[in-house]
Amino acid sequence: xxxxxxxxxxxxxxxxxxxxxxxxxxxxxxxxxxxxxxxxxxxxxxxxxxxxxxxxxxxxxxxxxxxxxxxxxxxxxxxxxxxxxxxxxxxxxxxxxxxxxxxxxxxxxxxxxxxxxxxxxxxxxxxxxxxxxxxxxxxxxxxxxxxxxxxxxxxxxxxxxxxxxxxxxxxxxxxxxxxxxxxxxxxxxxxxxxxxxxxxxxxxxxxxxxxxxxxxxxxxxxxxxxxxxxxxxxxxxxxxxxxxxxxxxxxxxxxxxxxxxxxxxxxxxxxxxxxxxxxxx
Amino acid sequence: xxxxxxxxxxxxxxxxxxxxxxxxxxxxxxxxxxxxxxxxxxxxxxxxxxxxxxxxxxxxxxxxxxxxxxxxxxxxxxxxxxxxxxxxxxxxxxxxxxxxxxxxxxxxxxxxxxxxxxxxxxxxxxxxxxxxxxxxxxxxxxxxxxxxxxxxxxxxxxxxxxxxxxxxxxxxxxxxxxxxxxxxxxxxxxxxxxxxxxxxxxxxxxxxxxxxxxxxxxxxxxxxxxxxxxxxxxxxx
Numbered sequence: 001x002x003x004x005x006x007x008x009x010x011x012x013x014x015x016x017x018x019x020x021x022x023x024x025x026x027x028x029x030x031x032x033x034x035x036x037x038x039x040x041x042x043x044x045x046x047x048x049x050x051x052x053x054x055x056x057x058x059x060x061x062x063x064x065x066x067x068x069x070x071x072x073x074x075x076x077x078x079x080x081x082x083x084x085x086x087x088x089x090x091x092x093x094x095x096x097x098x099x100x101x102x103x104x105x106x107x108x109x110x111x112x113x114x115x116x117x118x119x120x121x122x123x124x125x126x127x128x129x130x131x132x133x134x135x136x137x138x139x140x141x142x143x144x145x146x147x148x149x150x151x152x153x154x155x156x157x158x159x160x161x162x163x164x165x166x167x168x169x170x171x172x173x174x175x176x177x178x179x180x181x182x183x184x185x186x187x188x189x190x191x192x193x194x195x196x197x198x199x200x201x202x203x204x205x206x207x208x209x210x211x212x213x214x215x216x217x218x219x220x221x222x223x224x225x226x227x228x229x230x231x232x233x234x235x236x237x238x239x240x241x242x243x244x245x246x247x248x249x250x251x252x253x254x255x256x257x258x259x260x261x262x263x264x265x266x267x268x269x270x271x272x273x274x275x276x277x278x279x280x281x
Numbered sequence: 282x283x284x285x286x287x288x289x290x291x292x293x294x295x296x297x298x299x300x301x302x303x304x305x306x307x308x309x310x311x312x313x314x315x316x317x318x319x320x321x322x323x324x325x326x327x328x329x330x331x332x333x334x335x336x337x338x339x340x341x342x343x344x345x346x347x348x349x350x351x352x353x354x355x356x357x358x359x360x361x362x363x364x365x366x367x368x369x370x371x372x373x374x375x376x377x378x379x380x381x382x383x384x385x386x387x388x389x390x391x392x393x394x395x396x397x398x399x400x401x402x403x404x405x406x407x408x409x410x411x412x413x414x415x416x417x418x419x420x421x422x423x424x425x426x427x428x429x430x431x432x433x434x435x436x437x438x439x440x441x442x443x444x445x446x447x448x449x450x451x452x453x454x455x456x457x458x459x460x461x462x463x464x465x466x467x468x469x470x471x472x473x474x475x476x477x478x479x480x481x482x483x484x485x486x487x488x489x490x491x492x493x494x495x496x497x498x499x500x501x502x503x504x505x506x507x508x509x510x511x512x513x514x515x516x517x518x
Contacts, residue, residue: 163382180376
């Protein structure tokens with residue numbers, strides 16, 4: 001009880017990160033349903049790593065005096081550009097002669113992960129900790145994120161409300177969508193662009209690990225609980241918010257890394273959903 | 282043009298790999314075409330060319346103005362991960378008449394309800410597609426196909442995953458739908474009995490032997506030609 005009141009009294013410290021975490025959880029939970037149903041979970045993992053690489057590259061370029069953008073938008077801009085390029089590549093290039101698609105996904109993941117660590121080693125100490133880029137920070141977020149993340153989430157929700165039936169259609173039955181002259185390629189690209197945008201914005205603010213966890217685990221838990229697709233989306237948003245907010249709360253009171261705390265909290269929801277399913281059957 | 286679809290000197294295949302050359306075929310209203318051929322004979326490639334999903338390698342495919350297709354693909358092609366309800370699946374059949382980013386009207390939803398009723402699956406509409414039996418899935422896909430009020434119904438092995446009773450029920454339903462709505466139907470099947478019972482026109486196709494023959498059932502299903510096509514001459518004799 002004492003811990004809880006101490007947490008409430010520290011309101012000024014956690015208000016902004018909590019807002020960012022809640023909106024990130026909501027939008028990642030929502031988009032994650034597509035990520036899981038389209039079987040591109042590891043594309044999203046790769047995108048979070050590439051996004052991290054963009055952030056690290058921006059800090060590195062700034063450190064050696066070669067910054068392309070101002071320090072305020074540099075990490076976001078580079079992260080977004082690289083994530084969009086990768087998302088476009090994975091959306092449009094379907095066939096890789098001689099090797100499987102998952103092999104190319106693994107290549108992206110490993111190259112970006114290695115790149116982040118190498119660049120992180122060269123970022124001026126005390127400026128930015130590479131662990132923050134990868135695993136998230138418990139204490140602070142940039143003031144701009146308090147507007148950027150909710151703004152991005154609202155924009156992406158609006159796009160998805162507008163194209164809900166179309167995104168479901170092209171995801172479930174591409175062939176019929178082509179038969180009905182739907183712009184399948186453009187719809188698929190738009191869907192992946194919304195994922196890439198959220199990944200780029202959220203990874204810079206919260207780190208790669210929690211963003212990947214919020215994209216994968218809330219929808220998996222929801223799919224265990226209900227057979228109703230609309231309810232899957234709603235539950236996934238709810239689990240995303242709860243995982244992010246509770247994960248942040250535990251990180252704050254227990255002094256554990258935020259990203260790891262969010263990932264573990266989301267995993268607990270997944271385990272509870274699995275148990276619920278087992279008991280129900 | 283009075284034909285729904287006309288293929289003129291069409292070559293079908295993928296990239297530069299020609300399966301069958303110089304196909305000439307005309308499909309009219311109210312005809313029931315059966316497509317017969319061994320595995321890998323080019324049946325699905327022919328269907329995809331007819332559906333305008335695959336461009337012909339040579340020649341041209343002419344379509345009647347504003348031709349609407351109803352398509353029943355093989356039900357195994359749907360990812361069982363998707364918790365799509367039968368009602369939502371049938372709604373998709375109506376998307377042929379609704380553009381992206383626009384919503385279905387009340388009239389559209391009425392047509393969907395009617396299609397569900399016609400296919401005899403009203404009791405299944407809240408179930409997920411993935412939880413249905415093979416026969417129920419085919420009925421749901423048929424409901425989806427007719428929800429678009431098509432001129433031409435294209436069925437890719439609609440009875441592949443059902444038992445004998447289920448096959449008879451599905452084929453009866455297809456025949457009813459065809460006669461009520463005066464539709465043209467093209468159906469691929471492995472089963473010569475099904476094709477010969479329900480079709481009035483037949484296509485025999487085998488890309489490995491560069492074989493393509495299309496026409497009225499009685500002319501195509503003559504004993505000698507069929508035996509030769511299936512490599513059963515000695516058995517038939």
